[in-house]
Amino acid sequence: MRNLPARAAALFAALALMLASAGSSRAAGFEEALPRFSADSYAETEAAVVEVAQSGDPRAAEVVQALADGRLLYSSERKLFIKDKSEALREVATGQAVSDPPAGLKPVRVNNKIRRAIDSAIGGLTLLAPDPGKRLEAAQSVFKARNAALLPTVRTALERETEPRIRRALMEANAALVFLSPDQPELDRLTAAGVIADRADVDAQALLRSLPTDAPERLRAAAQRGIDDIEKRQAILRTVQDVFYGISLGSVLLLAAIGLAITFGVMGIINMAHGEMVMLGAYTTFAVQELIRTRYPGLFDLSLAIALPLAFLVAGGVGVAIERSIIRFLYGRPLETLLATWGISLILQQAVRTIFGPNNREVGNPGFMSGSLEVFGIALTWSRIWIVAFSLAVFFILLLVLKFTSFGLRMRAVVQNRRMAASMGIRTNWIDALTFGLGSGIAGIAGVALSQIDNVSPNLGQGYIIDSFMVVVFGGVGNLWGTLVGALTLGVANKLLEPFAGAVLGKIMILVFIILFIQKRPRGLFALKGRAVEA
């Protein structure tokens, strides 16, 4: 380590010399590489990317970036053009703007191999970019691409870099290149192995594992130690990760089931059309997004917030209509209710299929819900994190509504003793309709959230109906807290079982467990006590 600055300085000097001497011939390399882009051959394009990147020409970054975005075009005369964000054309070789596009303009095609070459090239070209975000990305892509030719550039960047986060990424990129390079002194490579092992994530593990078998004995041992350390760490992290995934699955179950906890749990209606209310909510989101896309594209990130109240109203409205027109005639006849609501679910599905078509509809993720968050090497996707937060918010708001509003009071009164409530002047049939509407509306809200992680198709609801009933029955009919605990328990249990048993067997085991549990405690986790139970 002590002689590192001196060595880096020497290298830098050598690099500067190399660049200076090669200056004139490099520009020619850029010009010569350009025609290869228009050969319509993947091999040629790949070679051209590498040549352009190595040419040192100031236009290189722009050309490679345009290729990555599909904005690099070629005409039938094999001239190259760049289309910029405002659709304006510019010829690459001359740099002049072109007003009328030449005939037969086609984008240069890329495949995965070329995309990898592009990533590596952009990494090298933007290591010294002024934008810190780009520099960080570049350092990370160099770490992944492991292109040994970039070592001098990485070291130059390391010399200049001041921001600690990027410095660290650069150190790691540097270590990755040194570690894999047989020309470097063994001592440096050993140090590099240590730097990589400190990253302690799967990428680091992949890198350590990719050491060729003909590497020196000591280095191989160091790499193996690194791998073992990371593996130990990962084993602990994995449990934490599984628990989070379980909570995330549980929150999805909670969202789907919470509406049912009211219609089935509180009112005792076996509502087979519950899943379709979720679907209606998802389609409302789709309709809102469609409108926003065509009319007000600027509002896209707000689309979910706009869709929420609308989905509640649409699903809730349909719920009230169903209760008033069908279910109210069937109170006390569970079997008929089951069949009638099942019929309704089929009607709603086919209606949506006729209106929107049988295909999946595209619901986009707003910016804040895309990508993932890395905490201690666990990747948590933002959409999942938001859904966990959202489902808990829905749960507690609902709890407050039931506890502290007059509607909630009346609802509880009707559920506990219908005749007494009626004689106190509560219009019980209105309360029934509104309660059913509330449960349906909440299912609609769940649909908005689920549209972010699932298909928006007429069959969306079917996938959730069984799980919802499972959660409500397991948690205890008529108890919201039971639904919360039930959903989270099933979610976490499912995710802890999945790594050992697989997704299919895991699900079966959960079902068997619930059957056994219901045998032992027929009223679920949190059984209601009191008069309502006997009614």
Add this chain to the structure above:
Amino acid sequence: MFTRRTMLGAVVAGTTMLGGLGAASAQETIKVGILHSLSGTMAISETTLKDVMLMLIDEQNKKGGLLGKKLEAVVVDPASNWPLFAEKARELITKDKVAAVFGCWTSVSRKSVLPVFKELNSILFYPVQYEGEESERNVFYTGAAPNQQAIPAIDYLMKEEKVQRWVLAGTDYVYPRTTNKILEAYLKAKGVHESDIMINYTPFGHSDWQTIVSDIKKFGSAGKKTAVVSTINGDANVPFYKELGNAGIKATDIPVVAFSVGEEELAGIDTKPLLGHLAAWNYFQSIDTPANKEFIAKWKAFTKNDKRVTNDPMEAHVVGFAMWVKAVEKAGTVSPDKVIDALPGTEAPNLTGGISKMLPNHHITKPVFIGEIKGDGQFDVVWKTEGLVPGDAWSKELDGSKDLVADWVTLKCGNYNSKTKKCGGQGS
């Protein structure tokens, strides 16, 4: 969207057109059965196939029909309900007396109608890629067998992407299970070690992919190039790809090659995170041939929708229908026995510039393409086989299946065992 009402309209229009030709010729139509789900889970995929059949029949009528008679489409809706497929098939053959049936999507629906077609001796054209291991006298398989889709895809990944570690991920039913069994045997024969293969099954409509995606990421960190071979059923793909994208796994890191994701499935997804992932098919809408351009234009005009896409099973119906027409013309009758004998050897141009041929094992020859997903939901063909690949009814990779030969021309048998020299070695 092409709804049931407009479809009824088309049929009504067809019949009134026939009415104009006089009562005598109106009775003299040749009926063609269309057995595709228009409601339920499978409607998403099968509705399009019903539409394309209506278009083909309409076109044939404009050319003057078949054997001097008009064709008449009989559309039934088996509603994604497997036993109902058998009932509806029986209804088509006995009540409507159709000359041939074009239909089914899932393997289980095909297995459900098989006994009906055997018993009543009729003809079924099956347009979807499937797991193979079957050859029936009454069925013509115009979709891909595993050696026309899965095996070439593996070859591509091995050769071009230098993949050494394999995740075989599928939905838990017969097509993925059989295909993965074949692929596993093939990979092992190619020298891939067992520890470099990970097999994973998920239930239908699986939507929580967190654990599996993180497993794949971990499996891919062994320092060898890794790829996912996906036989995940259409619907579950959207959440799978979303999770992959969100977890930051790009096609340049771990490419996914899918056998059930086509233009139709991508129409409902934001394809940006999918950029560069692969699909293997025998047809892509983006293939630039005169025949394909003409077909796409006709399709958009017929459905009156400029956004409708075309896909692989549609092309299979186009080829299958053309073969059936030629065979009927050759036989001079629609009598099933004669047409079944006339079909093997029949050739018909496919939409990608080749001539497909019906083989004695009732499968057809097909080109194989590998496409990368583009930002607009279409595919960019990055690789294709030289010439056409003949479909194998029985996989050469599996024990018990590799000795079997299907030949309905000379051997008159769908599962002739070349070792014991007997018909009826295995399967049905």
